[in-house]
Every structure is written in C-alpha cells, then in structure tokens.
Amino acid sequence: NAGVTQTPKFQVLKTGQSMTLQCAQDMNHNSMYWYRQDPGMGLRLIYYSASEGTTDKGEVPNGYNVSRLNKREFSLRLESAAPSQTSVYFCASSEGPAGEQQYFGPGTRLTVT
Amino acid sequence: AQSVTQPDIHITVSEGASLELRCNYSYGATPYLFWYVQSPGQGLQLLLKYFSGDTLVQGIKGFEAEFKRSQSSFNLRKPSVHWSDAAEYFCAVVLTGGGNKLTFGTGTQLKVEL
Numbered sequence: 001n002a003g004v005t006q007t008p009k010f011q012v013l014k015t016g017q018s019m020t021l022q023c024a025q026d027m028n029h030n031s032m033y034w035y036r037q038d039p040g041m042g043l044r045l046i047y048y049s050a051s052e053g054t055t056d057k058g059e060v061p062n063g064y065n066v067s068r069l070n071k072r073e074f075s076l077r078l079e080s081a082a083p084s085q086t087s088v089y090f091c092a093s094s095e096g097p098a099g100e101q102q103y104f105g106p107g108t109r110l111t112v113t
Numbered sequence: 114a115q116s117v118t119q120p121d122i123h124i125t126v127s128e129g130a131s132l133e134l135r136c137n138y139s140y141g142a143t144p145y146l147f148w149y150v151q152s153p154g155q156g157l158q159l160l161l162k163y164f165s166g167d168t169l170v171q172g173i174k175g176f177e178a179e180f181k182r183s184q185s186s187f188n189l190r191k192p193s194v195h196w197s198d199a200a201e202y203f204c205a206v207v208l209t210g211g212g213n214k215l216t217f218g219t220g221t222q223l224k225v226e227l
Binding site: 004031033040041042043044045048050058059090092094096098099100101102104105106107 | 117122145147149154155156157158159162164203207212213214215216217218219220
C-alpha cells in the first residue's frame with residue numbers, strides 16, 4: 001500500500017517550458033488535491049477534484065491546469081513555466097466528505113530558471 | 114478576511130520541556146480544525162483533528178490540542194518534547210459547507226535543543 005505517490009521528485013525547467021506533475025493514490029479515495037508550498041506561506045490549494053470527473057479551482061490556480069484521469073490519478077500541468085512557479089508541490093487525497101483526513105504525497109521540488 | 118494565523122514562526126525548546134504552539138482562526142462559524150506535522154523533505158502527516166464534542170483532542174505522538182471557541186484558538190500541546198519532534202507544524206481548517214478544502218496557517222518551525 002503505497003498511499004499517495006508523486007513523480008518526479010525533482011525537476012528543473014527553463015522559463016516557458018511545459019511539464020506535467022503526476023499523482024496517484026491507491027486508497028480508493030474520491031477526492032484529490034494539488035497544493036504548492038512556499039517559504040513563509042504554508043500550503044496553498046491550486047486545484048482540487050471532489051470526485052472523479054470533476055475539478056475546481058483553489059486559491060492559486062493561475063498558470064496551472066489539472067486532469068482527473070481516473071479515480072486514482074490526478075495530474076497538474078504547467079503550460080508555460082514561470083520563475084514564480086518555483087515551489088514544492090504536494091498532492092493529497094481524501095475519502096471525500098468535509099473534514100476527512102487528507103493524505104499527502106512526498107512532494108515534487110520544481111525550480112524554474 | 115477569513116484566515117488561519119500561527120503567530121510563532123520559530124520556536125526553540127529544550128528536550129523534555131513542555132510545548133505549546135498557537136493557532137487562531139477567523140471564521141464566522143466553527144470550522145473543522147487540524148494539526149499537521151512536516152519533517153524535513155517529507156510530506157505532511159496528520160497529528161489530530163477536531164470536529165465537535167470534547168474540546169480537548171488527543172493525537173498521535175503524545176500531542177493534544179484544545180479548541181477554545183471564545184478565543185477562536187486551537188493550540189497544540191505536548192507535555193515533554195523529544196528531539197524527534199523537531200519539524201514544522203501546520204494548523205489547518207476546513208470551513209463547514211466548504212467541501213474538504215484545507216486552508217493552512219503559515220507554519221511554526223520547532224527546534225529542539227538537547
């Protein structure tokens with residue numbers, strides 16, 4: 001039981017390049033989330049998917065797109081990376097209903113030069 | 114504006130000393146409340162959560178937290194800190210009726226002196 005997995009662990013991009021961060025969970029959870037973590041700012045929600053087939057914007061969605069590929073997988077895409085997107089990205093999942101514990105992946109450290 | 118505040122950016126305690134990390138929120142209604150811990154280079158792990166009922170909540174690793182409605186606070190405590198508790202601690206809330214979207218505080222970095 002791997003929980004929440006993320007790939008890659010590290011990535012360096014040049015400004016304007018694109019990439020997709022992958023996330024998968026094996027807990028049969030309905031809801032999945034993408035956060036970014038920046039020093040002194042805690043974690044901020046980028047996008048979330050309350051259930052398979054639905055996605056919604058979080059607090060900081062600009063510059064990102066997401067795809068809920070199936071119940072297990074939720075990917076985050078940067079179409080044209082900018083230095084402001086340098087951050088650590090975390091994927092999380094939960095059973096769904098409000099207040100349920102979210103389980104976090106190990107994170108992807110992204111640097112945009 | 115609705116927010117979660119962790120007033121202490123850094124805290125240093127000696128091993129064996131007691132610990133209290135502060136968390137305040139500003140919402141009209143009582144939200145669901147959480148404390149998460151993040152060890153260096155790791156994801157977040159849930160320590161405890163409060164939904165309703167008993168205002169003193171027990172969590173893992175010997176941590177507890179007390180919800181005080183009158184103070185809009187949810188402070189985390191531990192009677193005796195261990196060196197392995199050094200980490201970053203995040204308070205988070207979910208608004209009732211707001212799905213399961215977590216709003217995090219900015220975190221408190223705990224250093225433990227041996």
